[in-house]
Amino acid sequence: MGGGTATSAATSDDRKGVCLMGMFDNMADKVSDLVEQNQDKIHEVVNDHGDTIGDGIDRAGDFVDDKTGGRFSDHIGTGEQHVKDAIDGLDGQNDDIP
Numbered sequence: 479m480g481g482g483t484a485t486s487a488a489t490s491d492d493r494k495g496v497c498l499m500g501m502f503d504n505m506a507d508k509v510s511d512l513v514e515q516n517q518d519k520i521h522e523v524v525n526d527h528g529d530t531i532g533d534g535i536d537r538a539g540d541f542v543d544d545k546t547g548g549r550f551s552d553h554i555g556t557g558e559q560h561v562k563d564a565i566d567g568l569d570g571q572n573d574d575i576p
Contacts, residue, residue: 513568521569528566528574535561535575 513520524531539558543551566575 517568524565524568524574529576531565532562532575
């Protein structure tokens with residue numbers, strides 16, 4: 479009797495996971511399209527405001543580090559650098575975000 483319920487729950491969870499993955503794939507596609515459509519403006523903003531963007535990333539990392547009690551400082555620092563590199567590289571050059 480209980481076996482059917484467990485199978486149904488697992489199947490339902492699997493469908494939720496697939497649906498969630500599809501939703502994120504769809505969102506990633508939309509972000510990619512948005513970036514492509516606004517590439518010139520994005521380059522301009524990164525070039526003009528790289529220091530401010532870098533400071534914001536650092537503040538966000540500090541906030542998360544504080545909320546996690548410093549347990550993940552190395553990971554957060556690595557994540558900050560990856561985000562900076564990704565944004566800085568949008569114009570094909572790594573020269574805007576310190």
